[in-house]
Amino acid sequence: MTRTLPQPGRDDLDIVKVLHALADPVRLELIHALSQETEPAVCSLDAYDVDVSAPTLSHHWRVLREAGLTTTFVNGRNRWVEIRREDLAARFPGLLESVLAGYEHRPS
Numbered sequence: 001m002t003r004t005l006p007q008p009g010r011d012d013l014d015i016v017k018v019l020h021a022l023a024d025p026v027r028l029e030l031i032h033a034l035s036q037e038t039e040p041a042v043c044s045l046d047a048y049d050v051d052v053s054a055p056t057l058s059h060h061w062r063v064l065r066e067a068g069l070t071t072t073f074v075n076g077r078n079r080w081v082e083i084r085r086e087d088l089a090a091r092f093p094g095l096l097e098s099v100l101a102g103y104e105h106r107p108s
Contacts, residue, residue, distance in 0.1 A: 005065060005072040010087040013068040018092065021067035022099055026050050027060050031069060031083065032103050035096075040073055040080035 008014075021027055033048055034041055043061055050057065061081060064070045068087065073080045088096045 002073050002075040005074060007065050007071060007084075008068045010068075010091060013087065013091045015092060017067040018069060018088075018095070021063050021069055024060070024063070026052055026056075027064055028099070028103055030060060030064065031096075032100060034070070034081065034083050035100050037082070040071075040082040043072070043079040043081050 022031065029050055030048060043057075048057070050060075052060070061070070061072065061079075065072050065081075068084060070081045071084055073082075083096070085096065
């Protein structure tokens with residue numbers, strides 16, 4: 001049985017919390033990686049090119065979810081995550097696209 005972890009509703013998304021979550025380089029990398037996926041992605045450490053421990057990665061996923069950027073699905077011991085594109089676009093039109101474009105064009 002799949003369940004969804006708690007997250008804010010669309011109308012409860014707060015721009016300060018969203019921008020705070022995106023301000024961290026690891027979380028921004030995770031959002032960028034998720035933006036390339038067409039299906040919910042697994043939350044495992046080896047699935048992403050980030051140099052953090054498993055507990056730290058879990059913390060970053062939680063911050064993204066609690067800010068309203070992602071939805072996390074749980075089935076047994078497995079977790080999948082996806083970006084809440086529709087909710088973000090409805091609440092903050094163009095924000096996600098602008099952040100992702102800025103990420104892709106940042107200096108190396």
